[in-house]
Amino acid sequence: MEIINVDVLVCGGGMSGMACASFAAEAGARTLVIEKQGEIGGSSNYSAGMFWAPQTYEKLRNWVPQGDPILQKAFLDDYLPVVQFMRASGVPIAKRFDGIMTIGIGFPIEISSLHKLHRKRIESSRTSSEILINTSVVKLIQEEAGVAGSPITGAIICKKSPGFPAVYCEIKAKIVVLATGGFQGSPDLVSRYLGQGGNKIFVRSNRGSVGDGLKLALEVGGGTSRGMNSYYGHLLAAPLQSEDVNPRDYLPLAQYPTESKHCLLVNEAGRRFADESMGDEIINQYLARQENRRGFLIFSEKVRLQHCVTALFPNAGDVDRLQKAKEHGCNVGTASTLKGLLDILHEWGVDRVQAGRTIEEYDRVVRLGDRDLACDASIGAGGSVPAPLVENEGPFHAMEVQPSITFTYGGISIDSKGHALTADCARIPGLLVAGVDAGGFSNVGYAGGLALAFVTGLWAAREIALQLGLPQPVLPPANVRDGEDLPIEALL
Structure with a gap:
């Protein structure tokens, strides 16, 4: 089996995985993104591109009181700076739109342009970072196999090409990031967590979101969040x-x-x-x-x-x-x-x-x-x-x-740095989680989608930089538009 050495393995090339890999590669980490579908983007490719978040923390808490308040507050702190980053990077963004999901504000973005930006930052980085499509993660490798919560040292991946046998590789990685997009496409998992009949609900997402990240995390001792029986659709x-x-x-x-x-x-x-x-x-x-x-x-x-x-x-x-x-x-x-x-x-x-x-x-x-x-x-x-x-x-x-289900609210338990947590809230060394694979933000009520995925991907990239001793990702302090610097308050 071929062995590949990288700093970071990102499992999933959707909104959160691409954001994480983009910032990590820019910071100087050799990053490998694997995406099981034939193209990057995941379910965001079917989105209308409303990059939204609750307008205030108070409104979010009133709307989703059963969500984790620490995670929710950290998400809102990074929301508008991320909007600024996209504007400054040339991603087309429409003017602010009010009344999103009752409590929110949003900025319609051009999804394809954002993914092109991420891809360019990954593939043109000086670290030889790359993206592999039609490639999935099979299992995580632990320092002490079978010991719940033992440090993660890499993963086994499987590359598939039409007309050729599957190729398995061992990836030795200092950090693994799970960003595989939720478990809504798995009849077994939705029946288990959503209850009887959950597997009959129309699945309104990409076909690859079948709980890969959740299953991998559970196998190495990961815990689950609240709201495992609730979802967005x-x-x-x-x-x-x-x-x-x-x-x-x-x-x-x-x-x-x-x-x-x-x-x-x-x-x-x-x-x-x-x-x-x-x-x-x-x-x-x-x-x-x-x-x-x-x-x-x-x-x-x-x-x-x-x-x-x-x-x-x-x-x-x-x-x-x-x-x-x-x-x-x-x-x-x-x-x-x-x-x-x-x-x-x-x-x-x-x-x-x-x-x-x-x-x-x-x-x-x-x-x-x-x-x-x-x-x-x-x-x-x-x-x-x-x-x-x-x-x-x-x-x-x-x-x-x-009813339909676009993504699940519940997922792997994390902290506000993106670390995967065990059931007793201990960190699993070497394992980070981003996007829909991470639970705790929403619970019946909806706290965010595209923006939440991007922000949690940014959290993972920050932690990667910290652990590897690399420069922290920096978001622009002002919004640059038409040659004029606008303070963040202008976005509000």
Whole structure:
């Protein structure tokens, strides 16, 4: 078996792995990135590129109180400096966008340009750093094999090329970074952590995120974070199967928060089961616990025109979401009256009588404007349709939706330096974790995606530089745009 010596082995070439490798190579570490897919980028390649984070620590704590406060605070401290770094490095970034995920601000970025930047910094570094695609990690090598928490000294990797036998190599590394993208694609792991039926939830991510990092860390004594049964995803038009959808259609088939919070959402029994105003990344998880995991959005033509046919933010693209769902054979119905719409819901297997009662009661509560009444158990939780449905002019629309999972919130337990921790919170020497492989930030509520992945990759690179005695990665102190230096406050 060929033996390759490097300073750092980064397992995963997605948002977090590429960020880590980019800063580590620039600092002077000989870095090897291995990516099991045929291209770098991971699930970020299917993203609309909203680089977002909660606006303040207080808002984040209120939204995700079960997340780790130390990790959350450290993430927010680095968020805006990272935005500055991308601007100063020439990555195209749109102006600040408010109201992301209810509590956040965001800067739409050009994902492909960011990955090109990282690749250039890695491959042009003076350390002979490189990226291998179609290559996966098989096992971690410990100083004392089989001893939980023993230092990591490298890994066995497997390189695959079409038409050729697989080639195994031993990588001797001073530090290994796990950044493989979560376990949402593994039926076994999602069944174990999400519960019965978890393996039937639509997987809305790259096909390679099957828990490689989690399994490798557990084998060497790694502990898990809180929130192992929670995840990020969107309500998706239904019925659809993961294998039947091109990943490029994930965005137009998703029913984003701005839409769903203006709709009435009922289950097969015709009842509401969640507060639509929470945003679909949360009610998406509520729907997964309903009978048969089927939901039905009910909305007016006014809502369709305002929220279903235009881009919700830069990079998302203008698309008629109802038409896109129809093209994929999903259940989408339109009627001139609510009575006609109830007939359509009945054909789909919804309790027609109860659905009619739910609409009537909901309209009555919205007219009264009484939030307490809106929380009455008979209709579920509070809602946010801008006007009673019966006062809106037809036609009226209904769409069947299902839950989906983009990435898991739970993962390997880490500290704010990126060290992998055992169940009793001891560091595992030589092992760092970044991106979705790391848990603790989110728990039911969503703390961040692209930005969180980038920042945790930066944390790993900082620790690499510290342990190897190399210069620390430095982020620019000011935002440079159009030849003018702007302080960080200008981004706010």
